[in-house]
Amino acid sequence: MAEIVAMKRLEQEGPVLAKQSEGILRLTLAHPPANALSLAVMAALKAQLDRARDDASVRVVVLAASGKVFCAGHDLKELTASRADPDRGRAFFERTFAECSALMQAIVNSPKPVIAAVDGLATAAGLQLVASCDLAIASQEAAFCTPGVNIGLFCSTPMVALSRNVSRKQAMEMLLTGETIDAATAKEFGLVNRVVPREYLNQVVTKYAQTIASKSPLTLKIGKEAFYAQAEMGLAEAYDHTARVMTENMLARDAEEGIGAFIGKRKPEWKGE
CATH class of the missing domain: 3.90.226.10 (2-enoyl-CoA Hydratase; Chain A, domain 1)
Incomplete structure (x- = not known):
């Protein structure tokens, strides 16, 4: 109610x-x-x-x-x-x-x-x-x-x-x-x-x-922020920035869960962390 x-x-x-x-x-x-x-x-x-x-x-x-x-x-x-x-x-x-x-x-x-x-x-x-x-x-x-x-x-x-x-x-x-x-x-x-x-x-x-x-909310947040940030950078700076972003993203629980779900052929359960 x-x-x-x-x-x-x-x-x-x-x-x-x-x-x-x-x-x-x-x-x-x-x-x-x-x-x-x-x-x-x-x-x-x-x-x-x-x-x-x-x-x-x-x-x-x-x-x-x-x-x-x-x-x-x-x-x-x-x-x-x-x-x-x-x-x-x-x-x-x-x-x-x-x-x-x-x-x-x-x-x-x-x-x-x-x-x-x-x-x-x-x-x-x-x-x-x-x-x-x-x-x-x-x-x-x-x-x-x-x-x-x-x-x-x-x-x-x-x-x-x-x-x-x-x-x-x-x-x-x-x-x-x-x-x-x-x-x-x-x-x-x-x-x-x-x-x-x-x-x-x-x-x-x-x-x-x-x-x-249906996607991980954390992944969406990370990706959207990185997209607009790199768009204002030069090529080398953009690659340096997004490489750091991907490293941090890989360490997130949702990335671990998503990759594990893909390998295990099951639906992921997002935690937003």
């Missing part, structure tokens, strides 16, 4: 709906039509990610959205309203972009794999949200853009995540033109992993999440 009550409490918490089942925490942006990243929304998402980070029962996080727009980026009305402040909004702008950057880094730095389930338009900081996730599965109706250049506000912070997913030429094409690309082009660019019919999106995302959730 306590678990059911806790589940209801999570589902009713703010502009982000949370539901957990079998190790998969599904976070849904639930303030259509724009699902914009206001300060309240970013705080709610960050709080859920922080909670998941320290919750051993959470193995995988899925980010989704309700409505026809996945996420339209920052709340431009909220930003514009702050121009009436004595500093013309400077302090509010700084806070907004700092909190957005912290949110994106929380996704990357989370020990739990994060999967974006994209159905609809992901624009500007909404695209940044998708690009920050470890995996992204899109419906055929999904679309992506960094249109800031069209309104005099270059998508500089979304550029960080975008340029770490696609080639420089493709990133600059999106950033300089502001034009929208469809899901197939996003897959070609490397922004998403798979494109599926809308009616199968949840099914495919759940399959990915269940597959990942």
Whole structure:
């Protein structure tokens, strides 16, 4: 009964709906039509990610959205309203972009794999949200853009995540033109992993999440941390770092159990240590 009550409490918490089942925490942006990243929304998402980070029962996080727009980026009305402040909004702008950057880094730095389930338009900081996730599965109706250049506000912070997913030429094409690309082009660019019919999106995302959730949580944590760390290193430094990581990983109980299970042709029993 306590678990059911806790589940209801999570589902009713703010502009982000949370539901957990079998190790998969599904976070849904639930303030259509724009699902914009206001300060309240970013705080709610960050709080859920922080909670998941320290919750051993959470193995995988899925980010989704309700409505026809996945996420339209920052709340431009909220930003514009702050121009009436004595500093013309400077302090509010700084806070907004700092909190957005912290949110994106929380996704990357989370020990739990994060999967974006994209159905609809992901624009500007909404695209940044998708690009920050470890995996992204899109419906055929999904679309992506960094249109800031069209309104005099270059998508500089979304550029960080975008340029770490696609080639420089493709990133600059999106950033300089502001034009929208469809899901197939996003897959070609490397922004998403798979494109599926809308009616199968949840099914495919759940399959990915269940597959990942079945692995050792410690191994996932070690691997995700090492992936992003080595990506910022030179070749020799990356090999030195990952060799040390693999040595420590080999000493973990889960590696001993997993290798033993493979040799003994049995299913491993993960302990997370």
